[in-house]
Amino acid sequence: MSNEAKKQAQTTVVDDTLIAAYLDENPDFFERHPQLLQRLTVRHQTKGAVSLVERQQQMLRQRVQQLEEEITELMVTARRNEELFRYFSELYVKLLQSESLSDVMESLQETFSTQLQMPALSMKFFDSPLELEEQFTFAADTHKQLLSKRFQDETIYLGRLTANEQKLLFPDETIASVVLLLLGEKGELGMLAIGNHDAGHFEPAMDTLFVKQLQVLLSQVLPPLLHHHASA
Known part of the structure; x- marks a missing residue:
C-alpha cells in the first residue's frame, strides 16, 4: 500500500x-x-500559540470566574426573594386587619407603589349592586370583553394589554405590562390589576406564588368588607 x-x-x-x-x-x-x-500547543486568538497546560489553567480560571458570577447572581436572587417574602408577609397582616375597602387599597398601594415601585394599581368589582366609589366600579360589558381575551382556564394573567384595555384599567398611566388577578372563589367578585412601565417586567413564564397567595387572601377578606359597606 x-x-x-x-x-x-x-x-x-x-x-x-x-x-x-x-x-x-x-x-x-x-x-x-x-x-x-x-x-503540544493550542492556538489562542489573542496570545498565539500557548502550551496545553497554560490553556487548561486559563480555562479553569474562566470557569471559576463563571461560577463566581453565578453564585453572586444566586445570592442577589435569594436576597430579593427574602425581601419580597417580607413585604408580602407584612401586607397579608395588614389586609387581615383591614376594616374597609379604603384600608385594603391603602395597604396594597403602600406595598406595590412604595416598596415594590409598581406605579399603577387598580381594583374593580363586577356587577356590584353596591354604591361604590368610582375607583372601584367596573362596567359589565367592558369587563366581560377583557375576561374573554385575557382569562380562559386561568384566574391570573401576566403580560401586556391593548391600548383600550390600559385606558380601562389605568386611565392616568402608560402601562407596558401587567398582572391581573380575578377575585372570588370563581373569579366572580372582581379584579386586581398591577401595572409596570417596563414591558418585560410581567411575563407569562413568571412564577406566580406570591400573587396567588394574595389572590386567595383578598378573595376571603373582601366579601365581608363589601357586605359591611352595603349595610353601612
Whole structure:
C-alpha cells in the first residue's frame, strides 16, 4: 500500500471524534506520555500559540470566574426573594386587619407603589349592586370583553394589554405590562390589576406564588368588607 493510501486509510479510521472520545475515556493519557505535553500547543486568538497546560489553567480560571458570577447572581436572587417574602408577609397582616375597602387599597398601594415601585394599581368589582366609589366600579360589558381575551382556564394573567384595555384599567398611566388577578372563589367578585412601565417586567413564564397567595387572601377578606359597606 502506498503512503498516500495509508494516509487516506488512517484518515478514514481515526478522526477527531475518536481521538476526543479516547482522551475522555483515558484522562491519564498525558500522565503516561508526559513528553507529548512539551510538544503540544493550542492556538489562542489573542496570545498565539500557548502550551496545553497554560490553556487548561486559563480555562479553569474562566470557569471559576463563571461560577463566581453565578453564585453572586444566586445570592442577589435569594436576597430579593427574602425581601419580597417580607413585604408580602407584612401586607397579608395588614389586609387581615383591614376594616374597609379604603384600608385594603391603602395597604396594597403602600406595598406595590412604595416598596415594590409598581406605579399603577387598580381594583374593580363586577356587577356590584353596591354604591361604590368610582375607583372601584367596573362596567359589565367592558369587563366581560377583557375576561374573554385575557382569562380562559386561568384566574391570573401576566403580560401586556391593548391600548383600550390600559385606558380601562389605568386611565392616568402608560402601562407596558401587567398582572391581573380575578377575585372570588370563581373569579366572580372582581379584579386586581398591577401595572409596570417596563414591558418585560410581567411575563407569562413568571412564577406566580406570591400573587396567588394574595389572590386567595383578598378573595376571603373582601366579601365581608363589601357586605359591611352595603349595610353601612
